[in-house]
Amino acid sequence: MNTAYHTKYFANKLINRSASNDIDKLSMSLFNASVDINPHQVDAALFAFKSPLSKGVILADEVGLGKTIEAGLVLCQYWAERKRRLMVICPSSLRKQWSLELQEKFNLPSIILETKNYNEELRKGNGNPFNQSCVVITSFNFANRRKNDIKAVNWDLAVIDEAHKLRNAYRKSNRIGQGIKWAVEDKKKLLLTATPLQNSLLELYGLSTIIDDRIFGDLRAFRTNYVNDGNIEELKERLNGFVKRTLRKDVLEYINYTERHALTQPFTSSDKEQELYKAISDFLQTEGTYAIPKSQRVLTTLILRKLLASSTSAVLQTLHTIKKRLVDIKEGLTTGNLLFEEMVDEDELEIIQQTEDELEEDRDDHEVVENEEYKVNIEKINQEILEIDSFIRMASEIQVDTKSEALLKALTIGFNRMRDLGANKKALIFTESKRTQEYLKEFLESNGYRGKIVLFNGTNSDKESTEIYKQWVEKNQDNGRISGSKIADKRNALIEYFRDEAEIMIATESASEGVNLQFCSLLINYDLPWNPQRIEQRIGRCHRYGQKHDVVVINFINQRNQADIRVYELLNEKFRLFEGVLGSSDEVLGSVESGVDFERRILNIYQTCRSPEEIEDAFQQLQQEMEDKIKQKMDKTREKLLENFDLDVHDRLKFNLQHTKDHLNKYENMFWNVTRFILNNDAQFDNDHLSFRLNSKINDQIAVGKYEMISKERKNTEGANLYRLSHPLGEYVIDRAISISTPPAKLKFDITNHPVKISLVESLKGKSGYIILSKLTIESFEKSEYLLFSGYTLDGEMLDQEQCEKLFQCKANTIPLNNIEEIHKKKLLKEVGRYTEATVSMVMENNNRYFREEQDRLQKWADDLILASEQELNDIKRNIRELTRKARLATNTEEQHQIQVQISELEKKKRTMRKKIFQVEDEVLEKRDELIQELESRLHQNTDKEDLFMVQWEVV
Numbered sequence: 001m002n003t004a005y006h007t008k009y010f011a012n013k014l015i016n017r018s019a020s021n022d023i024d025k026l027s028m029s030l031f032n033a034s035v036d037i038n039p040h041q042v043d044a045a046l047f048a049f050k051s052p053l054s055k056g057v058i059l060a061d062e063v064g065l066g067k068t069i070e071a072g073l074v075l076c077q078y079w080a081e082r083k084r085r086l087m088v089i090c091p092s093s094l095r096k097q098w099s100l101e102l103q104e105k106f107n108l109p110s111i112i113l114e115t116k117n118y119n120e121e122l123r124k125g126n127g128n129p130f131n132q133s134c135v136v137i138t139s140f141n142f143a144n145r146r147k148n149d150i151k152a153v154n155w156d157l158a159v160i161d162e163a164h165k166l167r168n169a170y171r172k173s174n175r176i177g178q179g180i181k182w183a184v185e186d187k188k189k190l191l192l193t194a195t196p197l198q199n200s201l202l203e204l205y206g207l208s209t210i211i212d213d214r215i216f217g218d219l220r221a222f223r224t225n226y227v228n229d230g231n232i233e234e235l236k237e238r239l240n241g242f243v244k245r246t247l248r249k250d251v252l253e254y255i256n257y258t259e260r261h262a263l264t265q266p267f268t269s270s271d272k273e274q275e276l277y278k279a280i281s282d283f284l285q286t287e288g289t290y291a292i293p294k295s296q297r298v299l300t301t302l303i304l305r306k307l308l309a310s311s312t313s314a315v316l317q318t319l320h321t322i323k324k325r326l327v328d329i330k331e332g333l334t335t336g337n338l339l340f341e342e343m344v345d346e347d348e349l350e351i352i353q354q355t356e357d358e359l360e361e362d363r364d365d366h367e368v369v370e371n372e373e374y375k376v377n378i379e380k381i382n383q384e385i386l387e388i389d390s391f392i393r394m395a396s397e398i399q400v401d402t403k404s405e406a407l408l409k410a411l412t413i414g415f416n417r418m419r420d421l422g423a424n425k426k427a428l429i430f431t432e433s434k435r436t437q438e439y440l441k442e443f444l445e446s447n448g449y450r451g452k453i454v455l456f457n458g459t460n461s462d463k464e465s466t467e468i469y470k471q472w473v474e475k476n477q478d479n480g481r482i483s484g485s486k487i488a489d490k491r492n493a494l495i496e497y498f499r500d501e502a503e504i505m506i507a508t509e510s511a512s513e514g515v516n517l518q519f520c521s522l523l524i525n526y527d528l529p530w531n532p533q534r535i536e537q538r539i540g541r542c543h544r545y546g547q548k549h550d551v552v553v554i555n556f557i558n559q560r561n562q563a564d565i566r567v568y569e570l571l572n573e574k575f576r577l578f579e580g581v582l583g584s585s586d587e588v589l590g591s592v593e594s595g596v597d598f599e600r601r602i603l604n605i606y607q608t609c610r611s612p613e614e615i616e617d618a619f620q621q622l623q624q625e626m627e628d629k630i631k632q633k634m635d636k637t638r639e640k641l642l643e644n645f646d647l648d649v650h651d652r653l654k655f656n657l658q659h660t661k662d663h664l665n666k667y668e669n670m671f672w673n674v675t676r677f678i679l680n681n682d683a684q685f686d687n688d689h690l691s692f693r694l695n696s697k698i699n700d701q702i703a704v705g706k707y708e709m710i711s712k713e714r715k716n717t718e719g720a721n722l723y724r725l726s727h728p729l730g731e732y733v734i735d736r737a738i739s740i741s742t743p744p745a746k747l748k749f750d751i752t753n754h755p756v757k758i759s760l761v762e763s764l765k766g767k768s769g770y771i772i773l774s775k776l777t778i779e780s781f782e783k784s785e786y787l788l789f790s791g792y793t794l795d796g797e798m799l800d801q802e803q804c805e806k807l808f809q810c811k812a813n814t815i816p817l818n819n820i821e822e823i824h825k826k827k828l829l830k831e832v833g834r835y836t837e838a839t840v841s842m843v844m845e846n847n848n849r850y851f852r853e854e855q856d857r858l859q860k861w862a863d864d865l866i867l868a869s870e871q872e873l874n875d876i877k878r879n880i881r882e883l884t885r886k887a888r889l890a891t892n893t894e895e896q897h898q899i900q901v902q903i904s905e906l907e908k909k910k911r912t913m914r915k916k917i918f919q920v921e922d923e924v925l926e927k928r929d930e931l932i933q934e935l936e937s938r939l940h941q942n943t944d945k946e947d948l949f950m951v952q953w954e955v956v
Helices: 004-014 023-032 039-048 067-080 092-106 115-123 140-145 147-151 175-183 202-211 219-228 232-239 271-284 294-310 312-330 346-361 378-396 402-421 434-449 463-475 486-500 532-539 562-574 586-592 595-608 612-630 635-642 649-678 728-738 801-807 822-888 893-939
Strands: 056-059 086-090 110-112 135-139 157-160 189-192 260-267 427-430 453-456 504-507 522-525 551-558 683-686 691-694 705-709 745-749 768-779 783-793 812-816 942-955
Touching: 004 023, 004 649, 004 728, 004 768, 004 783, 004 812, 004 942, 023 039, 023 067, 023 649, 039 056, 039 067, 056 067, 056 202, 067 086, 067 092, 067 157, 067 189, 086 092, 086 140, 092 110, 092 135, 092 140, 092 532, 135 140, 140 147, 140 175, 147 175, 175 202, 189 202, 202 219, 219 232, 219 822, 260 402, 271 294, 271 312, 271 378, 271 595, 294 312, 294 595, 312 378, 312 434, 402 427, 402 434, 402 522, 402 551, 434 453, 434 504, 453 463, 453 486, 463 486, 522 532, 551 562, 562 595, 562 612, 595 612, 649 705, 649 728, 768 801, 768 822, 783 801, 783 822, 822 893, 822 942
Parallel strands: 056 189, 086 135, 086 157, 110 135, 157 189, 260 551, 427 504, 427 522, 453 504, 522 551, 745 942
Antiparallel strands: 683 691, 691 705, 745 812, 768 783, 768 942
């Protein structure tokens, strides 16, 4: 049976803080993660812990390899080590996705901090809302706005996603980049980007300055050393210290990616639909209308254009809203500012808010819009009302959209393809409008799909969704899957209903982030966003790791709309969104700069071009610009700098795969045994399924009910009762186990009945002796813990660490002892003292290595600055020599005089530069020595040793 001594050892092993760079460092996060972990992700996460002196690294895997998982592992490990000042800074459109991923995959609580809840925190008395007991997630823009608050928090780690957006942070004009860089300059950082190098080596320099200003010298030094001279090999060597990149070709053996295939569903809009489209389009192209106020013109027009392409139902409702506001302006009941809250539904409003954030993120300075003074022209307003009325009449005459009839054909074609592929008969239909979603549900139900449809949107408050949620709650009442968050549980209920019951899910943009639908292989873009990044997010719901079938993507094309046709061609042919193994690469998407900015470019074409020829010319120009950006001018440089040519990378990753699995199995067994021992009187255990029912209430955080152990070998349950180290019950069990009483005793280890052969223990059968287990804690550059076994047989044979660990894999019986004889106590303490000294020496050696690496980095930084100054002096000397040569060849006194004046000026500059070089050398070397001195002070080690137990043993 398991004993208190096994339990104490296992519990300490489970939460042991390792300083190593092997799998032990990530033990807790790997075990806690509810997701398949691939070896390259372990490799990348370990890279983030490479040196305790580093201020951060860049993880730059190619698209589709799971950088979010890698960052999640790092965050999870920090959390497990009780380092919980954690922050994620990302584009506003990814905030919700980060929150869901951290919760679902790593059981990490988070808060998305934005203006509304920031102000609520202030009202509650929280002086700095960034001080939270969970992971803080915030946008680039908000992080910059609240940089002083961020600066005031002693962060353990700041993760920056899509970090290439900050590649110009070294420029004073880059307001957001400069703000974020300053806010986290002295904190540990983890930068994520698949495009660390797009067009210029200076982008790498910019990213390096976010991590640490002293990785390279200043901008002039970087230009001199790498941009002008092009010393690529030296640059690559320096990048290897803080940039980690894995390529798709390295992982294909253990990650099987399916293909994606594009189908187009053409349709021809009716004459009435075309008439309505042209009438509203002409109205939108009219300047100075009351219906579309100047201060919100771009976004309002963008919304109306998208609704116009979505459904007549969506347009009609919006037209009624606009008419009401025009009447209110006329009667003096409101100002001319159009409220988005009134014009659009909740889902569209969320996209608008994200769009506004992204527009602001991509500006170095705010665009200031003058407040409009509304001098109401009654006649003009009346004219606009009449126009809107005519649009409403035209829209009301259209009962069924041609596009929706095309949807029936698309579903038939798509489901036939699913049958051929052997995939589920499931279709995910995306629309940008909740009103279109409701219209499509009604339309499809009346055309053979009644009872086969589920909706998914921002509120999920319709009658059917509420009933699905109610039934899900009843079904999962006792299995611990109810998380307590109604929003999250309702999302899960709808997704499971789609998986198990429905054939079609009609979703708004709310489903494009943080929702995993690998069981569905047919995706239909009923409305196609103009933003390529949003399209990729949509497709990524189905086409992702874990998808077993090829994914079919169907898009609609209105053959009477030249602009719509050209938008699709651009997205398909230039961005390669719909075809291939992984669709569009981040290299391509990264060239867009901002998906929102791209949308505005397309909107401008719709707004300014009237004839087919104008539309064609405008799209031709946009396409040429995109081709220039997408054409990888730096292909060779990027390949040379960032691709790993290490021949053993493949074998290393393959080894790590098996090593990780073995490690996790060992941890699972230890955690299960600790739990059984601690909860023996409070729970009923099912060993076959690694589950148990907790019968006794422990505290308010821990629910009575069924718990299932987290596993990487089988499908995990979901919800609050997925049992892992980070669960409140798991933390309770470990705390109890660590403090359990372990007085002197004799342990009789049973190797005879052990299910598998353990040679090291077999060799001890029939023998006995003594063992001590000690915990050594060393604090220096970082805190690390070591569990040290010392032991021997009564014959005087010494046991090594591995033999002692293997002993505790066997069950044992405990026989109480009054005491351990003094002679054996002294011998054990002497042995453990020897191991302690050896461990301290090993740690000191590692710390010296970290110290030397950092010292070397600072020396290179100093050399960069000095070399750049010397290069500038050499340039001046070269110019003087060239002018002297010209002076000898001068043909007249005037020319001679002008050259001599230039030489005189350069001579002065040369003397000044010489003085400056000495000054720079002194300043740089002084700073270097100051930084090295600071490192030396941190090199000092504090050690603490605790003896956990001392026992006599026997193997039978």
